[in-house]
Amino acid sequence: MKDHYLILAGLGLATLIMAWLPSVSKKIKVSSPIILILIGFLLFAADIPLPWPDPLWADRGLMYFSEAIVIISLMGAGLKIGTKYNWKSWKRPLLLVFVTMPICMGCSYFLGKYFLLLSLPSSLLLAAVLAPTDPVLAADVQLDDPDREKKYKGKIRFALTAEAGLNDGMAFPFSYLAVLVAQAGSWAAFNFTEWLWDKLLLKIVIGIIVGLLIGRGTGLLLIGFHRLTGIKTFDGFLALSLTFMTYGLSELLHGYGFLAVFFAGLSLRYYEKVSGDYKQKMHDFVHEVERFLLVVWIILFGGSILNGMLTLTDWRAIVFALIFVLLVRPLAGMIAIVWGKRESFKEKLAISFLGIRGIGSVFYLSWAFVQFDGFEFKNELYAITAYIILISIIIHGFTAPSIIRYFKRKTEKERQQKNIPAETE
Template sequence: MKEHYLILAGLGFATLIMAWLPSVSKKIKVSSPLILILIGFLLFAADIPLPWPDPLWADKGLMYFSETIVIISLMGAGLKIGTRYNWKSWKRPLLLVFITMPICMVCAYFLGNYFLLLSIPSSLLLAAVLAPTDPVLAADVQLDDPDREKEYKGKIRFALTSEAGLNDGMAFPFSYLAVMVGQAGGWAAFNFQEWFWDKLLLKIVIGIIVGLVIGRGIGLLLIAFHRLTGIKTFDGFLALSLTFMTYGLSELLHGYGFLAVFFAGLSLRYYEKVSGDYKQKMHDFIHEIERLLLVVWIILFGGSLLNGMLSLTDWKAIVFALIFVLFVRPLAGMIALIGGKRESFKEKLAISFLGIRGIGSVFYLSWAFMQFDGFEYKNELYAITAYIILISIIIHGFSAPAIIGYFKRKTEKEREREQKEEA
């Protein structure tokens, strides 16, 4: 019984901190995931009897847990994006998805194959899991809420929010690619046409359509039900229900659920007949759930690091992680945005640099191991991914608040100048 009470006290302490963590994070200019991982270190060192990974998580449990956090975060990302962002604004995230992401994957593949000396399927899997910008750990650099567009036209926040929403689903075909190449035993026996038409095109299209239809359909239903019965069902809990329903239906209909969830939130956000206050309520509810799950995940992740996960690979993993976070992603981002005239060089550099990796990568890794148990270097892949996440949390944890704060102050000064000129 004593262990039971220690677990409750430890979890209560950790989740209690989340009440003040966002404010503390802004005050000390350090992102919340960095603070949470330090709390995880402390709880592990204090020998709190939580179910710490030893040092790896069970593939199935890790997949389901990380899957839940990611889809909730994707719904939140969709609800954050407001209607003032036109098609020209979407050019930046689309460039990041269709240019930056492939460049990052190609670099990760060749570094994995020739520097880390991984097999071809393992190198492909490494490239796929490192492709997406994480919608969970990157929450501190994304749009705050659906009303933020009224006060702050954040090019950087919008680009990172929409990129995270899009590429977390776009990475799925390449995880399938790694699995299918591994199952085939190499490139020679790999069925390219099946992968291209089914896993790349069909599942993406179905996922997007399902998300748009459900999001718009729920918007219509909310209004129609109120008009016909006079009953208001405007409860923030709907956002969570919509998340699980959309994800499950999309997967059953052979679509990518990650994309469906993001587009469902986006479609509902664009449906103007649903009041802005209710959109705010849905966003706030889903955001609170996301923060709660994030606390548990990062604390357990921190414990797994101290419990020996990082020792499952060698020094090359550290070098690889530093190269990927500090050079590959920023350079790939700058290449994608090089022709843009609407952003300054500093804005392009900020968008390129803040490509945070996190829980989405862990989901794809555990998912692939559940699909195919023949991957070599399983322990090494988990450890390399852990290094990437840890280094991303540390580097972006210190730099992201300062970068976002700089552009916020710059925007506020420009607004004040415009107001003075108008007066």
């Protein structure tokens, strides 16, 4: 029983600290994941008897845990985006998805094959798992309030929020590609046509349609039920229920659940007959759940690092991680948005640089290993991904708050010069 009480006390302390952490991180200009990972180090060093990875998680358990965090975060991301953002605003995140993401994947594949010396399927898998930016660890650089009609947080936050919501689902076809190539044994035996039409196109379209229909249908139900019965739903718990239902239903209907969840949140957010206060409450509820799960995940991640996760590969992984975070993503981002005229060079550089990697990558990696247990370099892939996440947490954790703060002050100064009130665009 002593171990049981130690676990409760340790997790309780960590989540208690999380209550003040967002405010503290803003004050000291350091993202909260850095502080959380230090707490994980301390709890591991204190020998708190948590189920620490040794140094790896069980594939299936890791898949389910990371899956839950990501879909909850994707629902939150969809609910954050308001109707203020028109088609021109969406061009930027779409370029990041359809230009930046493929460039990052191509670079990861070639570096994996010729620098890390991985096999072809493992190089493909590495490229796929590093494709998505993270909607969980990147919360500090995303929109933080769904009430966009009253408070405008800037183009950078919107671009990063929308990108994370979209590319977390768009990475799935390429994870399938790696698994199918590994199962086939070679490119020659791989059925490219089936992958293209089924895994790439059909499942994406179904996921988006299911998400849009469920989001819109939920909005109609909320309004219609109130009109027919007089009973008004005002429970933030609905957002969590909607998340799991949408994800499960989309997967059953042969769609990508990640895309469905994001578009369900987005569609519901755009349904203006549902009151803004209720949307705010739904967003706040899923945000609180996401923060709790994030505490647990990062603490265990920190323990896995101290327990030897990073020793499963060699120096090449460190070099690769630094190249990917500091060169590949920023350059690929600039290539995608360099011809945009509305943003300054500094804004483009900030959007390109802040491509944070995290829990989504871990999900895709564990998912692939559950689907096919014959991947070579399994331990190395886990360690390389851990290096990417750790370096991203550190580098972006120390720089992102200052970057966002700089552009926020710049926007406020421009509004003052134009005599525009701070609470409106």
